[in-house]
Amino acid sequence: MSIYEVPARVREGSPNPMTSLDSYNDLAERVSADPDAYWVAETCKRVSWRTEPTQGVGSSFDDIAEHAITWFADGTLNATESCLDRHLETRGDKVAILWEGDDVSEGLSWTYKELHEQVCLFSNAMKARGIVKGDRVLIYMGMVPEAAVAMLACARIGAIHSVVFGGFSADSLRSRAVDCRATAVITQDFGMRGGKRIELKRVSDQALIGLDSVHTVFVYKRTEDNVDMQAGRDHWWHEAIADESPDCPAEIVDAEHPLFILYTSGSTGKPKGQVHTHGGYITWTSYTHQHVFDLREDDVYACVADVGWITGHSYIVYGPLANGATTLMFESIPTYPDAGRYWDMVERHKISIFYTAPTAIRALAAQGDHFVTRYDRSSLRVLGTVGEPINPDAWEWYHRVVGEGRCNIVDTWWQTETGGICISPIAPATPTKPGSATLPVPGIEPVLRDAEGQILNGEAEGLLCIRRPWPGMSRTIWGDHDRYVDTYFSMFPGAYFTGDGCRRDADGYHWITGRVDDVINVSGHRMGTAEFESALVHHNAVAEAGVVGFPHPIKGQGVYCYIVLAEGHDQSETLERDLQNMLRSHIGAHARVDLYQVVPGLPKTRSGKVMRRILRKVAEGQPDALGDISTLADPTVVEAIIAGARSLD
Numbered sequence: 022m023s024i025y026e027v028p029a030r031v032r033e034g035s036p037n038p039m040t041s042l043d044s045y046n047d048l049a050e051r052v053s054a055d056p057d058a059y060w061v062a063e064t065c066k067r068v069s070w071r072t073e074p075t076q077g078v079g080s081s082f083d084d085i086a087e088h089a090i091t092w093f094a095d096g097t098l099n100a101t102e103s104c105l106d107r108h109l110e111t112r113g114d115k116v117a118i119l120w121e122g123d124d125v126s127e128g129l130s131w132t133y134k135e136l137h138e139q140v141c142l143f144s145n146a147m148k149a150r151g152i153v154k155g156d157r158v159l160i161y162m163g164m165v166p167e168a169a170v171a172m173l174a175c176a177r178i179g180a181i182h183s184v185v186f187g188g189f190s191a192d193s194l195r196s197r198a199v200d201c202r203a204t205a206v207i208t209q210d211f212g213m214r215g216g217k218r219i220e221l222k223r224v225s226d227q228a229l230i231g232l233d234s235v236h237t238v239f240v241y242k243r244t245e246d247n248v249d250m251q252a253g254r255d256h257w258w259h260e261a262i263a264d265e266s267p268d269c270p271a272e273i274v275d276a277e278h279p280l281f282i283l284y285t286s287g288s289t290g291k292p293k294g295q296v297h298t299h300g301g302y303i304t305w306t307s308y309t310h311q312h313v314f315d316l317r318e319d320d321v322y323a324c325v326a327d328v329g330w331i332t333g334h335s336y337i338v339y340g341p342l343a344n345g346a347t348t349l350m351f352e353s354i355p356t357y358p359d360a361g362r363y364w365d366m367v368e369r370h371k372i373s374i375f376y377t378a379p380t381a382i383r384a385l386a387a388q389g390d391h392f393v394t395r396y397d398r399s400s401l402r403v404l405g406t407v408g409e410p411i412n413p414d415a416w417e418w419y420h421r422v423v424g425e426g427r428c429n430i431v432d433t434w435w436q437t438e439t440g441g442i443c444i445s446p447i448a449p450a451t452p453t454k455p456g457s458a459t460l461p462v463p464g465i466e467p468v469l470r471d472a473e474g475q476i477l478n479g480e481a482e483g484l485l486c487i488r489r490p491w492p493g494m495s496r497t498i499w500g501d502h503d504r505y506v507d508t509y510f511s512m513f514p515g516a517y518f519t520g521d522g523c524r525r526d527a528d529g530y531h532w533i534t535g536r537v538d539d540v541i542n543v544s545g546h547r548m549g550t551a552e553f554e555s556a557l558v559h560h561n562a563v564a565e566a567g568v569v570g571f572p573h574p575i576k577g578q579g580v581y582c583y584i585v586l587a588e589g590h591d592q593s594e595t596l597e598r599d600l601q602n603m604l605r606s607h608i609g610a611h612a613r614v615d616l617y618q619v620v621p622g623l624p625k626t627r628s629g630k631v632m633r634r635i636l637r638k639v640a641e642g643q644p645d646a647l648g649d650i651s652t653l654a655d656p657t658v659v660e661a662i663i664a665g666a667r668s669l670d
């Protein structure tokens with residue numbers, strides 16, 4: 022097993038309190054000895070509080086059913102003051118957002134002063150339309166700088182944003198608007214991605230039919246093309262800000278006031294609205310962004326995720342801006358106009374920290390090294406990955422070809438629920454092993470348990486839990502605290518259960534093995550198999566559907582779907598296409614099945630429960646490893662499933 026020491030260039034001149042394993046261990050011990058003292062001091066240093074907090078964590082995992090976790094509960098602030106106002110004097114003319122448009126020729130940059138002004142203008146426009154503290158506002162946009170402005174403007178007036186990824190369908194947008202009872206939507210005419218237009222306004226209109234709670238829709242104009250505007254409800258962004266003041270004092274809120282809701286998939290059909298709050302979230306994202314990536318004042322930092330996912334919230338917008346960084350927003354895709362786009366960008370903007378997902382690394386590695394090597398990447402110092410386990414081959418390619426062995430790779434494990442990075446190398450401190458997320462960020466205490474709940478010590482493989490609260494964690498599920506407790510704290514009372522499996526090696530390094538629940542991770546997009554299944558059974562030819570993941574060479578996991586046809590329906594040439602359309606309209610364009618198999622029935626126990634393990638093993642190409650199937654109601658179903666199993670080639 023190869024271990025990579027931290028390259029000298031990454032360690033040299035680092036301002037990080039952790040520049041060796043020893044200093045990392047010292048700090049981690051100090052935090053765990055007195056987390057309250059440490060985090061209160063940290064937050065007062067890095068966050069602009071109006072009333073500085075004296076309290077650390079309130080409540081504990083033991084009585085989470087009665088009391089949500091709080092951090093810094095006696096403090097007051099507004100997270101945008103840490104992202105904007107805090108920097109005006111010292112970094113007012115520093116570039117805050119560097120925008121790279123879909124077309125290489127399109128781009129702009131905004132300094133902290135300019136970003137502050139844009140946010141204030143739009144905050145005032147929202148206030149003028151009656152949007153007030155506590156209102157929920159959906160943001161359904163592409164990767165334009167105005168998406169970040171929309172988020173920050175909501176936060177500034179104390180409204181709660183909920184960004185919905187621009188690939189989601191009208192149905193998905195609508196169900197989120199209903200769940201949080203949104204009063205306003207911020208969208209744009211069209212999104213631009215890889216030379217294609219995405220009809221964001223039209224889909225918003227469809228989602229909002231008959232939804233009375235939404236009284237206002239703001240539309241940012243990205244193109245010259247026309248869209249329908251509904252009089253009274255819809256307002257062009259540029260018109261709405263035209264007469265507003267460029268100054269808008271931030272609404273000061275309690276530390277635990279919700280900053281945003283972000284919906285994420287779980288094992289059951291309905292997405293869960295994770296609630297993150299001003300004080301803890303801004304502390305955690307700023308802390309982890311600075312330390313993990315080892316941010317320096319003149320860095321150009323690029324995270325090429327989408328603001329529709331938590332990575333975009335924490336590591337394009339909130340973390341980097343709280344740290345006064347120059348953060349890039351990328352509107353396009355890694356293969357447009359060709360597979361060299363990322364590295365072309367690295368050369369043009371002199372990017373020093375670059376953060377992407379394993380699926381993109383694998384896809385680009387498959388295109389050949391020349392797309393990388395023809396660009397100058399000497400500015401790079403830290404390379405990050407997130408979203409799914411990275412296979413050692415892809416890791417090595419990233420390290421050797423992209424980073425020319427000069428950069429440290431930070432494989433960052435975390436989740437929508439954790440708010441920010443939890444297990445990851447600290448760039449200047451942690452030697453790396455390809456495929457391992459390595460060690461916990463100070464303040465995170467991971468534990469592995471077996472299915473019976475026994476804590477596993479030393480070298481072991483088990484279920485990954487975190488045993489103590491940390492500032493960035495989500496506080497609840499919007500409108501359903503019982504579900505939050507049930508999902509994360511019922512399996513192992515007193516600990517947060519992540520839903521991931523994990524192996525810990527002899528050096529204490531963590532190797533995430535993937536989800537152990539019915540969540541699949543396709544190209545770093547987290548999807549619930551139940552969401553697929555409930556969408557597919559809407560088709561009248563489908564009696565039952567069983568969806569599982571299987572290993573996919575580029576996407577990490579692919580989607581495998583077993584279909585039981587309804588009486589009187591035969592398999593037809595058009596069925597797969599119809600089902601695909603069904604998924605597109607119920608979930609979104611990113612919900613695609615890779616392999617369909619029509620089966621006579623799903624394998625069920627005598628009590629009628631689908632034995633998903635069998636579906637998984639067959640899809641994974643391991644029909645010999647089914648285990649005990651003696652409780653099946655009809656074992657012949659399994660023979661048919663094995664006989665008709667499909668694979669990618």
Ligand code: WT7
Nearest residue numbers: 407408409410432433434435436437533536547
């Ligand atoms: C799930 C969370 C974290 C932002 C993007 C995804 C998987 C995430 C890693 C990693 C192995 C990873 C886990 C986790 N995951 N990062 N570095 N190594 N697996 O956020 O959509 O909430 O998904 O992504 O399975 O539970 P998310």
